[in-house]
Amino acid sequence: MxxxxxxxxxxxxxxxxxxxxxxxxxxxxxxxxxxxxxxxxxxxxxxxxxxxxxxxxxxxxxxxxxxxxxxxxxxxxxxxxxxxxxxxxxxxxxxxxxxxxxxxxxxxxxxxxxxxxxxxxxxxxxxxxxxxxxxxxxxxxxxxxxxxxxxxxxxxxxxxxxxxxxxxxxRHERADEAAIEGLHDEFADFLAAIGHPAEKRSKAQRLWRRFVGRAHPTGREARTLRGFFRKATLRATDDSSEDD
Missing domain, CATH: 3.40.1280.10 (SPOUT methyltransferase, trefoil knot domain)
Incomplete structure (x- = not known):
């Protein structure tokens, strides 16, 4: 480091x-x-x-x-x-x-x-x-x-x-910054997909950034969480399309 x-x-x-x-x-x-x-x-x-x-x-x-x-x-x-x-x-x-x-x-x-x-x-x-x-x-x-x-x-x-x-x-092998920022991006997409109120998203993203900042996820943990949010976002998007 x-x-x-x-x-x-x-x-x-x-x-x-x-x-x-x-x-x-x-x-x-x-x-x-x-x-x-x-x-x-x-x-x-x-x-x-x-x-x-x-x-x-x-x-x-x-x-x-x-x-x-x-x-x-x-x-x-x-x-x-x-x-x-x-x-x-x-x-x-x-x-x-x-x-x-x-x-x-x-x-x-x-x-x-x-x-x-x-x-x-x-x-x-x-x-x-x-x-x-x-x-x-x-x-x-x-x-x-x-x-x-x-x-x-x-x-x-x-x-x-x-x-x-x-x-x-x-030593703890923390994920690199590109992976961490990608995780933040996936979380932002997830918030949008589930219809989280737009005016509350910046606050939710700050909360998430602080949480991840304290946790120091490993590369594997970051990839797993990104995959989770990606699938959840796709599921939420598909459910929204079916409702329409």
Whole structure:
């Protein structure tokens, strides 16, 4: 498994540099930038990056948000909210420690996604991501700045990048992203075929994405579920045609 760090629409170069430095501290090397600020080699980003100015920062790669969501198992980092099980945009969430535990041994290219300095990731962006991570903090002031949040999360995930002692037999071979996205597509077709109310489909699809994101299905499990939904969709379509 490779774990990339993605930063979406940061406005302050210094924050990108701070995140790059934390990546270097805790064994991460792949930095993905969505709509980044200009990173001047003589500016704040490189000044704040420490030794990460030598490799992490110059090798950072720009990427579109849609490509990020399509090609990686994604973990969106956001502030703690008051949402509960009736809502599926920022709930359920895991703490950084729980994310580390759930990703341990999973064979999937993963991206830990951080948002903007002031507003973080939008609900529309979070709806496209597979899991949600929140840092427990004081209810009086639970919001951390971008650099702090990234440092805490990456510290908790360090066992995934710095510990190489895990036995190969303990690894979980998660389905690749194309298979996972195909499973989401089959579920969407199934909802349409059974006549699930159109205005409720996006919510149902978010619930399903969160469920699958936590489950880390294997390739065989993903294929089996896709086959199930495909047959159910065909059956529902045929039944609808007979009713007409």
């Amino acid at each position: 490779s774990i990339a760090v993605a930063v979406v629409d940061a406005t302050e170069p210094g924050n990108v540099g701070t995140i790059a430095r934390s990546m270097k501290n805790f064994g991460f090397s792949e930095l993905l930038l969505v709509d980044p600020p200009t990173l001047d080699p003589d500016g704040e980003a490189y000044g704040f990056a420490g030794q990460a100015r030598e490799d992490v920062l110059p090798n950072a790669r720009e990427i579109e948000f849609e490509d990020l969501a399509a090609n990686y198992h994604t973990v969106g980092c956001t502030a703690v909210t008051n949402e509960d099980s009736t809502k599926h945009t920022r709930y359920p969430f895991k703490t950084p420690t729980e994310i580390a535990d759930s990703l341990a041994g999973v064979e999937a290219d993963t991206a830990i996604v951080f948002g903007r300095e002031r507003v973080g990731l939008t609900n529309d962006e979070l709806a496209q991501l597979d899991e949600i991570c929140s840092i427990p903090a004081s209810a009086e002031y639970p919001v951390l700045n971008l650099g702090q949040a990234a440092t805490i999360v990456l510290y908790e995930l360090r066992s995934l990048t710095l510990d190489t002692t895990q036995h190969p037999d303990e």
